[in-house]
Amino acid sequence: MNIKKIVSIGAVVIVSILIVYGFVLISQIFSDNTKFAEKELYVYVPTGSDYEQVKKIIAPYVKNMDRFEMVAGKTSYPENVKSGRFLFKKGMSSYDLVRTMKVNDPVSLAFNNQERLENFAGRVGSQIEPDSLELLNTFKDSIFLKENGFTEENVLVMFIPNTYDIYWNTSAEKFRDKMIKEYRNFWNKERTAKAVAQGLTSIQATVLASIVHKESVKKDERPRIAGVYLNRMGLGMPLQADPTVIFAMKKKSNDFNQVIKRVFYNDLIMKHPYNTYVNIGLPPGPIAMPDITALEAVLNPEKHNYIYFCASVDRFGYHEFAATLPEHNVNAKKYSDWIIGQGVQR
Structure with a gap:
């Protein structure tokens, strides 16, 4: 066998080895390297974490850590660890895992209806x-x-x-x-101007909106309720809002888990900064986190001459409104009789 033939055979062998090695390498890089049952899950890397800490965090979800480390090393990930939230999907390869660890996935953070x-x-x-x-x-x-x-x-x-x-x-x-x-x-110029038109600052408008929010879950009724409270404020009357009394009771007892369905006379005369039966004007702060519909109700109140309202027994969730005390007393008695008939205590 001549030298040329030997060299040719050697070259073929080397190329074959390289092809096999390349195939194995590509297989290791791009084949499934996950070991969790879920379709997808989030992995959280705390601020300040280093590469060793990241490996411990992801170890429960990675089938072959050597494969992950090989790809991580080739892409300089160990020197460029990122903290944050990362989405792992079942079937991801080592390459996919390293790549996703470089892309912080945002949280859709939501909140509403918080009392404190x-x-x-x-x-x-x-x-x-x-x-x-x-x-x-x-x-x-x-x-x-x-x-x-x-x-x-x-x-x-x-x-x-x-x-x-x-x-x-x-x-x-x-x-x-x-x-x-x-x-x-x-609180852009338009909303601020609307608050000023009601004689309120943005903070005061939000405090009032928190009361409106607590008074009714019916969004279409909130502008009317806001109009009642603004009418009372315009007349120098106390707001006399039951939700503020309930908030005061919870704050005084430091128990915000209790459910209070009724307030009684002794509650109404309780001395407390949040009790709008004994104090004129708005309480020191909001009694809840009002949603945007309650805020808009205060900024765009219904114009009317009502200064009283109480819960309706005919339209559940809504209220009956009155411009005079005698009218209100009729509505209030009707509701009180209904409550007694239902056996509602505290």
Whole structure:
């Protein structure tokens, strides 16, 4: 066998080996490297994590870590670890896994109907990396409150209920900064002018909206209820809003889990800053987080001469309105008789 033939055979062998090696390598890079039953799941990498910590986090979901590490090393991932939330899908290859670990997947953070700042911090803390205490301390930061004209009692007005796309590893400070930006965007010149037209600041409008929100779940009725309260304020009357009394009772007992269906005379005369039966004007802060329909109801109230209302026994969820006390007393007695007939206690 001559030299040329030997070289040719050697070349063929080498090429064959390289082809086989390439095939094996490609197979390792692009074949399924997951080991979880779900179709997809999220993996969370805390802020400050290094490559070794990432490997421990993803180990339960990766079939062959050597394959993952090979691809990670070739793409400089160990030196460029990112924190955040990452979507793993069943059947992903090592290449897919490394690639997805470089793309932080945002959270659709949603919140509404929170009664207190503490509840709100807990709600948000369950959806992003900072815990509720860290968030709460950030919201209550004295410098931030002073710079933005808030107090600990009313800072809840800053948070406009909605769904926001935000990264899981957003810091408490950056989350707060995003919320104050959203607050300012909501309170544009047009809405601010509407609040002023009702004799209110944006904070006062939100506090009143929280009462309107608690008074009725019927969104189409909220502008009428807002009109009643604005009429009372215009006459110098106390707001006499039962939801503020209920809030005061919960705040006084520090028990916001209790369900209070009725308020009695002794509750109405209770001395408390949030009791609008004994105090003229708005309470020190919101009694809940009003949704946008309640805010818009205050900014665009129905114009009428009603100053009284009570729950309707004929239209569940709605109210009966009156311009005079005798008319209201008829409606109130009808409702009281119905409540007694239902056997509703506290």
